[in-house]
Amino acid sequence: MKRYEEIDSLRGLAALTVLLSHFMAVFDINSNNTYAMGYLQNWYKYSPIHILWAGHEAVLLFFILSGFVLTLPFMGNHSFSYRGYLVKRFFRIYIACIVSVFVALALKGLLDQNDRMVDSAWMNTMWDEDFSISTIINHFLLIGAYSGEISPVIWSLVYEMRISIIFPIIVYFVLKYDWKKVLLFALLLSAFCCILSAMFSNNTFNNLLLTGHYTSIFIVGSLLAKHHLFIIDKTRAIKRLQKYLLLITGVLIYTCNWLIDPDSILHNILMVDWTATLGASIFIILSVSSPTLSKLLKSKTPSFFGKISYSLYLYHLTILMFFIKYDTGLPIALTLLLTFIVSVLVATVSYQFVEIPSMKAGKTIANRLKEKLSISKSA
Template identity: 85%
Template sequence: MTRYEEIDTLRGLAALTVLLSHFMVVFDFNTHNTYAMGFATNWYKYSPLHIVWAGHEAVLFFFILSGFVLTLPFMKNHSFSYRGYLVKRFFRIYIACIVSIFAALILKWSVVQNMRTVDSAWMNTMWDEDFSISTIINHFLLVGAHSGEISPVIWSLVYEMRISIIFPVVVYFVLKYDWKKLLLFALLLSAFCCILSAMFSNNTLNNLLLTGHYTSIFIVGSILAKHHLTIIEKMRSIKRWQKYVLLIIGVLVYTCNWLIDPDSFVHNILIVDWTATIGASIFMMLSLSSSALSKLLKSKIPSFFGKISYSLYLYHLTILMFFIKFDTGLPIALTLPLTFIVSIFVATVSYQFVEIPSMRAGKIIANRLKEKLSVSKSA
């Protein structure tokens, strides 16, 4: 099976944009409408430049990349083991996540007696109350409608784990049916879930409906995986100026959430998530089809961020909240660079000593399960 290093790097770049988006939250800049503050304040918020810190869009990018990467083995491997698949997925996602939750709890309890407030309303609500036992249990089980009381980034992993459980069924239909029908189904599923979610205020129901919505994003990644060789071949055949036009279109639709009036009827989760999905799909296919871009993405520094992307996503906000909440006396101008440096260091350690051993363990257990199944069948 071909491994695309560019995909890992794209995940790393997406993790960096999530980090930068949370840096902007510190200034209470990304959490409310700032149109009235004038051009000087908003020129890079309500413009395509927002791509640098488009956090929610980056999470959608994660979902597309996961759908893409998880589909590739199904296209080559005819001896599929569901138990082996779940074991590897569990060890890939869950172990590092649980360790990060423990770290978040320790850091939160260490700042309880020495908290400070900042200008960010959102930041001031984080870690401001003791966690209930049910909240802690739900975080460790990755269930419930997480608002991120302990580790705010966990919300996306709830959907990642849920969708991973049913994903082999998704791939079965993706590989069997025409992409047009599949894409139409994904759109209808997404629309159905988003409309119902807007109609009801029940958190549990909305959480399940959003699972359906995000499943449709995974389906897009799976469709791209199925047809990626054809798409890459066609994109390599187009002229350079056409690729630049595609790139511009990708940036515009990816940042559509910030280019249209938030009070407009077209500014809703269905439209902004799907436009971001289109943009992310364009970026991914351009990355795989352009030799120059591919070479850049596979260079040393971008590849490094690709490797530590998951741990960087898990830890950066916990570290940021610790430095923000703990009254160190450091100004924000120093707190943010310090957070960046520490986050990279912690992510590197987590990758080496948590992620890699977890993935190895998952593969070993999955292979043993496969061997036992083979023995039982032959017997």
């Protein structure tokens, strides 16, 4: 199957969005609900401009992209090895993740107690206490219980790993059944899980329910992959003005979370996540269908951030926390600039010396397993 470079660039832009969301979270005004108040910041905070730092929406885009990319190989005629698939997925996600946890632990160990405070109450309390053994173990058990004290961004990778384990089963049903039935199932699964999650306060149970909810988001990506050639043909046939209108519609839907009052009954996980999913789907469709957007996404800078996107996602908050807690004495604006530069450098090193070797190792082991299976069958 064809590899879409635009998809990698979209992932890079999403990673930058998450980074900016944590930069904005340094200032409490961006974390608290000020919708009904006369704050000057509301003009950008509750507007489509929020797309630039819509972190949660960016993670949903990650999930859709994963569903899209993981489905494409299943549409070929080559044989499938579940063990090989798991090995490659493990080496793609787990190794780089665990290395980033070690780095976070090392940076935390370099810190002395300090009194530097920022506006964000959340960031002021992070890394304040020593990590317990159970907390460290939970970070290493990527599909198990997760608390987030060491590296909060790993929360999404817990769902990514869980869903990856069952994804071949998901793809089987996506490819077998009509898209309307599959999409209806995804919506019902999401609604069922979210409603139950709202009814119970057990964190472990809610965590499992949210796995079902995010599985539905993966299904959307899988459906897009299944019908991507048809969608590309149809989208390319529409006029340029219609594409611009579609892009604007995508931005408005994607940022719907920030256009309505957070205290409104409409502001719930189903509304927020599914509008963002629809908007993200439009971005994906346009990225692979519009020659102009495709050329832009395949240019040097977006491609670069696409390559380092995973490591950038893993490291940026750890580096931000270190520079805040270490107290460099720099103004917060320069601290954020320093964090961005160091995060990009660290992500580049991680991509070259951790991600690439891990992916190669996973592919090599998967191929050996496939060869052994072929030999045993022939014998």
